[in-house]
Amino acid sequence: MKIGVISDTHGHVPEEALAALAGVEHILHAGDVGPMAVIQKLECIAPVTAVRGNTDHGIDLPETAVFERGEIKFLLHHIVDYPKPTGSAAEAIKEYQPDVVVFGHTHMPCDEDSDGLRWLNPGSAAQPRGLHPASIMLIEVGESLGTQLVVLDRELPA
Template sequence: MLVGVISDTHGLLRPEAVTALAGVEHILHAGDVGDARILDALRGIAPVTAIRGNIDHGGKCAELPATDVVELQGRLFYLVHSVTDLDINPVVAGVAAVVSGHSHKPSVEVRDGVMYLNPGSAGPRRFNLPVTVALMTVGESGVDARIVELL
């Protein structure tokens, strides 16, 4: 299963992000959506699981949960906007991957058998960081992820 991961759109869904996510079977949005129409557009590509971030304090984005868990291909994915707010022990909970955003810094790291994935920011460029999303492959052998630079 191919899963698209996006975060920190801050009200901007770039055409390059839409292109990068084409063909995925599910999309995870790790917060700071900025405009609910972004989630509507992403739902045109695949089903979406989304959480709110620290800028999502008005409208429909404010109604998103602060954290969420989704099961894909028999594996659990835990979404939290800032990894510093992680409120579970992912090893004990049997989580395959913790998906976060907030820092705008893309990263893929495995600790204690759990993947920690931050797709970076797909919205307005900030702090001279790259504009990115991530693609995850979920299968019988596990979870693999790669960062995709958009610009």
């Protein structure tokens, strides 16, 4: 199964991100979505599991979500304070016992194994920071978990 991972869209999904997500079977959005129109646009590609971020005021998304595919359990939470989660993120990890933690907020990609967990952050699709380009991530779930960071064109709306 191919899964698309996106975060920190802040109301804008670049066309290049939509093209890269074409063909995925599910999309995980790790928060700072912007208006729900972003989710609706992504749902035209595949079903979406999303969480709210710290800038998602007034939209109806959970703080934490769990998505399971085969033997792999993904936990989505916008701010996790990687590598040492605190607060509600630490509580969710303890409660749900995921294999993979998908997060956003930093606008910086991450793909690390630590403390028995896989930590994935696709970076920001719409508001890259510093030297980190706009990006999303593709996950291939099979006998193992394969990931690919997809770097997007930095040409973003003014």
